[in-house]
Amino acid sequence: MWLLRLAWALAVLGIAAGSSPSPNPTAPPPDQASIFADLTPAELRAVRTFLMSRPELGLSPSRGGPLAKNTLFLVELLPPKKRLALRYLDQGGPRPQRQARAVVFFGAQAEPNVTEFAVGPLPRPSSYRPLRFKGGRAVPFAARPMTLLEYELLHRTLAEAMEPLYRLLRDSTGFWYHNCSRHCLTFSDIAPRGLASGERRSWLILQRFVEGFFLHPVGLEVLVDHRDPDPRRWAVQRLWYNGQYFSSPQELAERYERGTLAVARLAEPPFQQLFSSYEPRGRFATGTPTEVHGAKVCEPQGRRYRLRGNRLEYGGWSLAFRLRSSAGLQLFDLRFNGERLAYEVSVQEAIAFYGGHTPAAMQTKYMDAGWGMGSVTYELARGIDCPDTATYLDAHHFYDADGPVRFSHAICIFELPTGVPLRRHFDSDFRGGFHFYAGLEGQALVLRTTSTVYNYDYIWDFLLYPNGVMEAKVHATGYIHATFYTPQGRRYGSRVHSHVLGNLHTHLVHYKVDLDIAGTGNSFETMDVRFENISNPWSPGARVVQPWLHRQPRRSERQAAFPFGKALPRYLLFYNPHRRNRWGHPRSYRIQHSSHAGRVLPRGWQEEKGISWGRYHLAVTRHHENEPTSSSIYAQNDPWEPLVSFEGFLRNNETIEDQDLVAWVTVGFLHVPHAEDIPNTATPGNAVGFFLRPFNFFDEDPSVASHSPVIVRPLDPPHLLPAGDPALDARQPRPLRRPGALHLQRHLPAGVTCPGAGGDAGHPVPGRTGVAVGTPRCGPCRAMPRPRLSKDNATSSSPVSAWAVWQPWHRHGHRSRHGHGER
Structure with missing residues (x-):
């Protein structure tokens, strides 16, 4: 995989710091929403220039040189504290200072570490201060995300280690690793990197470097210890080949030379119609045309939404949005008809935990915020990823680079016909005629981006409906994470090609939903159906069994945490106890899951500590400024002692009555790969999310204003x-x-x-x-x-x-x- 990373790096260097943003569809006038806007390229460069000028930090460029140096890894917006933002938005208070979050790797120190800083005020920074995680723990150096430089050094180590295996790899696969030109092998690395905090040992899956190389493992997996800042001390510790373990490359090579090795010989891959490619092959039995255009979205009288900077308006909706390099889309100040419904709705983390027979498969527990999930928002293809009529926006990321990198067309916005009426009725007179017909077309506004985290592609959507409903949805597509097929592997998935096993895994995605229903003082209750058996009041002696609504106020955080394995109440209601609609009901919004999620590991088991949010369908906590996220970019490489422990949010079991509440929503699904996942997992059936739905918040359906x-x-x-x-x-x-x-x-x-x-x-x-x-x-x-x-x-x-x-x-x-x- 290092070849792809190197090619990507060379490409982005050509569009780095000097890149200019594409023009916005509408000129953004000064707007309150800009306090939530992503940093501009000029602001990103200003932060770098300022920090590089501080002699006490001793920063060096990220590219080239040794690993044991101090480098600036990530720069992104540090959002204002909620109390300051609301004072500005609602009370005419002072505009919060604009600040950046900067992540620095201090690899040149006697005790290497990672430190985060708040840098400001922007656009001309003049000071910085350290940021601390809850509890004040420092970030271990071994917990840092991987960098391109570390991958280059890892490639050199692997190339040297693979020299004794040249004949084995050439004879069995037709490809080799070191000194190759055309028939090259690459690798995919696995995380977490070790078995305990402080380790940095990565299993590497060797693959043929062809189109869709994720589906071309060659049967060799290698464990490399690369914890030391000096790569000369890195070493190969173990190898796995075709079901057997070896302590060194020399031992494996000697077994092959002696003829005592069970060799897995792979056929030469074809030059055309490779099974892992998108090239068309076969035909549909009906003969219906596929070479002509299908149905398209159009805007016959222009756009019905308005975009002003990072402020988006559609129907009754208005919101601010940004694209975090660390984790992805983040919405702020969501309002309907001018009333705030939520202060923040954002993606927090996406994980995929696997099982398998090979060491790489059994070790794979991906936590994608640790792979820069929000920074891999590559260009959206017009007419495929989004309609031709969509508005496309660029993004600028400062992630493992020496300046801001422009990602063209990383976000799209479009109005989507849903294909089903929002509501309709045909009122028949039951005599062949009717009293009336009425209907309203179903439409929604979609805000979309994608994250291509190596093999997997996530399509992230937020949909706004004209009746006050918001939907958060994610589709999973891309290549499955595959390992070499052995007969023992069948209990962990499906054989999808000659030497390829698609390994079972569970996807979980976590969202933060900071609700402000008619104000910040909210309460939470659940509602479900129970049955009663009563005397029939209009027929003496008869009985009636009927449902009734059982409401259960949830007064503390533990009462509002719903673990997997137990039934989730069907109505999850957040309401303002002091505000009622015209009919006397508390003004409420409901969270409705669209998910098939389940637990990925037993509670408290090793790596599960790093994703303790994954224990719950839903957890409701009080808002605290020191609990801004449920995960971190460090959880992937140190899940055993996580810097952000979501379970700690619940530990003090605070009251949640008439408080500023945050809902933490987990969605996901089990994926057992199958032959139809070749070449890629398709989106139908692989989408999960949740709805925010009004429940007596309005006096009637607000879409009657359409x-x-x-x-x-x-x-x-x-x-x-x-x-x-x-x-x-x-x-x-x-x-x-x-x-x-x-x-x-x-x-x-x-x-x-x-x-x-x-x-x-x-x-x-x-x-x-x-x-x-x-x-x-x-x-x-x-x-x-x-x-x-x-x-x-x-x-x-x-x-x-x-x-x-x-x-x-x-x-x-x-x-x-x-x-x-x-x-």
């Missing part, structure tokens, strides 16, 4: 009851008194045309149809079929214009020619 519904009423209203006995006659078929088919033809408002859409653009269609006006279809979508309501086998003799249709483009009581333009 001016896009279609409402159809007959001008000749049917009788509410048919003639004769209603009980016997209501559902009997009768001759229709109005047209049996209703065609809803959308058209444009006055003065708007649809280029190339044909002669009916902007005009109602005459004849035996009504007109329902809504969002017009233009441009690339002009050929989309028109919505239609119909009754099969219906006949009619009624007048053509027997429909009253609500038309949102006709205002101020104007009459349409097919009925009253009423609302």
Whole structure:
């Protein structure tokens, strides 16, 4: 894998510190949301320049040179404290100082360590101060994330160690590691790196360096100890080859030379249609066309959202957003119709814990914040990763580099037709006609980025719906983490190719949801259904069994922590005890899981201590400024003594009644790889997340403010009851008194045309149809079929214009020619 990392580094060096951001779709005027905005390239460079100028820090460039030096590893925004931000946002207080978080590796000290600093004020920093984790513990040097320099040194160590194995690798795979030009091997490294705190020993899986090399293990895994800052003291400690362990490369080579080694001989990979590639192969049995474009998203009258700097507005929604290099998307100050619902919603961590027969497989417990999960936000492909019509934004990361690196089109924003109505109703008269039809198109605004953490690709979405619902969702795709197939490995997964085992693993993702429901003083309760057996009040002697709502206030943090293995209450309600809606209910929001998560390890077992948040579906804590995250970039390489212990957030079991509350949400799923994961895991069925849903927060569905519904009423209203006995006659078929088919033809408002859409653009269609006006279809979508309501086998003799249709483009009581333009 080091070859890919080296190529990536060379590429980003060409677009590093001097890169300029792409223009924003709209000029960002000064805005309160900018206190949450990511650091600009100029600010990132200013932080580096300032810290490099401090002689007491003794910083050196990250690239080249020895490992035992002091380097600046990460620079990103240090968000303001919540109390200062709210004082500014809500009370007109002073604007919080803008500061950076800087992570420095002190490798040249007698006792190497990692220290984090707050640097400010920006844009012209003049001071810095150390940042401490809760409890005041220092960051061990062995817990630091990997760097490109360390990978280069690891490659040199491995190349030297693989020299005795040249003949074995060449004869069995056709590829080799040292001194190769075309038929090269690469490696993927495994974490955590050892078995206890302070260790830095990595298992390396050797793979053919071909397209999709993650699926090409050659049967050799190597354990390298690289803890010492001096790479000359690094050493290969163990090897695993085709089911057997060896203490040194020389021992393995000697076994091969003597002919006593069970050799795994791999066929030469084809030059075309490699099984791990995306090249098309095969065909569908139906013969339906796949070489032509499928359905596309369009915006026939332009964008319905507004982007001002990092402030996003859509319908009733407004929010600020940023893309953290350390962990990914982070939303701030989420409001609906001007009322704050949440102060922060953010991705905290994503893990994948594996099982397997090989040493690398059984050691694999990935914690992706430790791999720079938020910094690997590579360019989104227009029309595939996001619609062609999306707004694309660049990101700038200062992560393991000597300056800010621009990631083009790292974020996209677009409005998405959901394909299902937000709500609809056809009110039948049960005689072949109807009283009315009404419907509202389903649409949502999507804020998206991706994280390609080596083999896996995560697609991160936040969706905003017009009825006050927000959805957080993540799709998992990319290459599976595969190991060399042995018969003993079948109990840990599926054989997916000749020598490839797809190893079982569990994905867990953690979110922080700092809710402020109608204010910061919130309480939490759960609600579920119980059954009662009561006397029937209208039939003496009979019994009635029926459900009733069991509400359970959760008064302390332990009462509000729901571990895996126990049933999660179906309604999780956060409410303001002092604010009620019109109908007397506490104004509330609900968290609803969309997940199949489960425990990944027994409680307290070694590496599980580093992900103690993974014990709970949901945990609710009081907000504390010294508990900003549930994980850290150091958990991956030291999960045994984690710097951030989420369990410690719950230990004091504080009251959570009428307090500033934070919900910590875990979602995930078990993935047992299968043949259909070749070449890549597909997104359908591999998405999890949660919803934030209003629950008596409003007086009615707030989407009634949308001016896009279609409402159809007959001008000749049917009788509410048919003639004769209603009980016997209501559902009997009768001759229709109005047209049996209703065609809803959308058209444009006055003065708007649809280029190339044909002669009916902007005009109602005459004849035996009504007109329902809504969002017009233009441009690339002009050929989309028109919505239609119909009754099969219906006949009619009624007048053509027997429909009253609500038309949102006709205002101020104007009459349409097919009925009253009423609302």
